Amino acid sequence: MIRRPPRSTPLYSSAASDVYKRQIEAEFVENSVNHYYTKALEEKQITPINKGSVSDIQFDFGKHFKFKVSFEIEPLVSLPKLKRNAFKIKHTEYIMDDQDIDMAIEEVRFRNADIKTIEDGSKVDDFIICDLQEIDASGVPIIGEKLETRYIRIGQPPFDGSNSEKLINAKPDQKVKVDIPDNEKNNLKTYELLVKNVERQVLPELNDDFEKKVDPESNNLEEYKSRVEQQLDNAYSDKAEESFNQQLCDAMIEKVNTDFPQSMADSYLHHMVEEVMSKNQGQLEKEKVIETYKPIAEQSLKWYLIRKAIIKDQSIEATKEEIVEFINDDGWARDTGAIFLLNEKKQLGGVDWEFNGWGKYLPCLLYTSP
Numbered sequence: 001m002i003r004r005p006p007r008s009t010p011l012y013s014s015a016a017s018d019v020y021k022r023q024i025e026a027e028f029v030e031n032s033v034n035h036y037y038t039k040a041l042e043e044k045q046i047t048p049i050n051k052g053s054v055s056d057i058q059f060d061f062g063k064h065f066k067f068k069v070s071f072e073i074e075p076l077v078s079l080p081k082l083k084r085n086a087f088k089i090k091h092t093e094y095i096m097d098d099q100d101i102d103m104a105i106e107e108v109r110f111r112n113a114d115i116k117t118i119e120d121g122s123k124v125d126d127f128i129i130c131d132l133q134e135i136d137a138s139g140v141p142i143i144g145e146k147l148e149t150r151y152i153r154i155g156q157p158p159f160d161g162s163n164s165e166k167l168i169n170a171k172p173d174q175k176v177k178v179d180i181p182d183n184e185k186n187n188l189k190t191y192e193l194l195v196k197n198v199e200r201q202v203l204p205e206l207n208d209d210f211e212k213k214v215d216p217e218s219n220n221l222e223e224y225k226s227r228v229e230q231q232l233d234n235a236y237s238d239k240a241e242e243s244f245n246q247q248l249c250d251a252m253i254e255k256v257n258t259d260f261p262q263s264m265a266d267s268y269l270h271h272m273v274e275e276v277m278s279k280n281q282g283q284l285e286k287e288k289v290i291e292t293y294k295p296i297a298e299q300s301l302k303w304y305l306i307r308k309a310i311i312k313d314q315s316i317e318a319t320k321e322e323i324v325e326f327i328n329d330d331g332w333a334r335d336t337g338a339i340f341l342l343n344e345k346k347q348l349g350g351v352d353w354e355f356n357g358w359g360k361y362l363p364c365l366l367y368t369s370p
Contacts, residue, residue, distance in 0.1 A: 025059065029057060029059055032065060033067055033069075036065075036067075037054075046073055047073065047074060048071040048072065048073055049071075049072050049073060049074055049261065049263065049264050049267070050071055050072050050261075050263050050264075050267075051071070052069040052070065052071040053069065053070045054067055054068070054069050055069075055070070056068040072261045072263060072264070074260075074264070074305065074308075075258070075259055075260055075305065076309075077256060077305045077308070077309035078256075078257075079256060079306075079310065079313055080256065082255070086255070087251040087252075087255075089244060089247045089248055089251060091240065092240050092243045092244070093240055094236035094237075094239055094240055096232050096233060096236055100232055101225060101228055101229050101232065104231075105206070105228060108214055109203045109204055110201065110203065112204055112210070112213065112214060113201040113203050113204065114201070114202045114204070115200070115201060115202070116199065116200045116201075117197060117199055118198040118199065118200050119171065119172070119198075120171070121168075121169035121198075122154060122170045122195075122198045123154070123169075123200075124154050124155040124164060125153065125154060125155055125200075125201070126153070126154050126199065126200050127151060127152070127153050127154075127199040127200070127201075128152050128153075128154065128193075128195055128196075128197070128198055128199075129149060129150070129151055129195075129196045129197040129199070130150055130152060130193050130195050131146065131147065131148050131149065131150070131194040132146070132147040132178075132180075132191045132192075132194075133145070133146045133147075133191060133192045133194070134146070134189055134190070135177075135191065135192050136190075137190075139192075141192070147191075149196070154167045154168070158178075158180045158181055159178065162179070163178045163179065163180075166178060167193075170195050170198065171195060172195055172196060172197055172198065173194075173196075174194075174195045175192055175193065175194050175195070176192075176195070177191070177193070178190070178191050178193050179191075206221070207221065208221055211223075211224040215227060249303050250299075253299065253302045253303055256306050256309075258302040258305050258306060260301055260302070265297060265301055268300070269293060269294055269297040269298075272293050272296070272297055273286065273293055276289050276293065277289060
């Protein structure tokens with residue numbers, strides 16, 4: 001009979017076993033902490049506002065697994081008992097006139113204008129597609145400081161004043177020196193502007209053909225003007241209501257004591273500042289943005305906490321249908337989104353819209369927490 005010799009045990013087995021054991025224990029502890037921490041938050045209906053700090057982990061054989069998590073939560077707001085006429089708020093009424101209607105229709109005409117390429121010289125309000133090369137005091141181009149294919153409008157800052165005069169009668173391939181403010185250093189930079197193309201908006205005639213194009217539901221030009229008037233009236237009413245609600249919110253904030261963790265305000269302010277900076281890259285100083293938006297962030301945070309307390313105190317609920325209706329009545333993409341177009345040479349351009357309230361609510365107003 002042949003017997004196998006006993007298997008020898010490597011000298012490092014004990015050390016390796018300890019390493020694997022520690023890894024397994026660490027993984028178990030991490031997974032267990034996350035699992036039971038989440039479960040405890042759900043059972044107690046607690047919403048933390050920052051990342052929890054784990055300490056005092058007890059993981060001993062034959063004993064209960066214990067640990068401690070420290071975190072901040074939203075403060076509870078106590079609503080005061082208010083008497084009748086507790087707030088004195090002014091209701092603003094916006095009065096519409098014929099000039100408002102004419103301006104609204106003129107805006108529609110601009111949105112439906114044709115673009116014509118100009119060869120015999122530009123004038124005020126014309127658009128110029130150009131390259132901008134920064135130059136030094138001696139006129140030598142500064143390497144790395146060239147802006148290509150920019151779309152500018154004569155007469156609008158910073159191409160107004162003396163710059164506007166220099167650009168009058170500009171033609172393709174012509175070079176013009178312009179001075180543009182440097183927002184960071186608060187001084188002027190000189191650029192050599194190379195005109196690549198000149199374009200002019202040709203507004204459509206205000207007639208029945210125009211009316212049928214922009215508002216097919218209208219039967220004639222007079223009816224279209226009446227519909228514009230009604231839309232403006234609705235927009236002004238919404239603006240008055242918004243102003244009233246804002247005053248009411250401010251008055252409520254003054255009445256209610258709303259203390260909140262500084263980390264909560266800092267987090268909200270951080271998100272606001274990052275959004276502003278991303279939309280204005282290189283154009284704003286972060287310190288000034290923080291200074292401007294800090295009181296706005298704190299005021300918004302106070303109202304968020306008060307609003308939440310009111311909803312709970314009054315047992316306010318919204319049905320699914322009401323939520324869907326509200327979402328469908330928010331800001332239109334035409335109000336805030338980019339719209340792209342092509343000129344006669346198939347060159348791509350963009351239209352930078354400003355919110356005008358036709359869609360009533362901006363998407364940011366749909367969120368319930370900061």
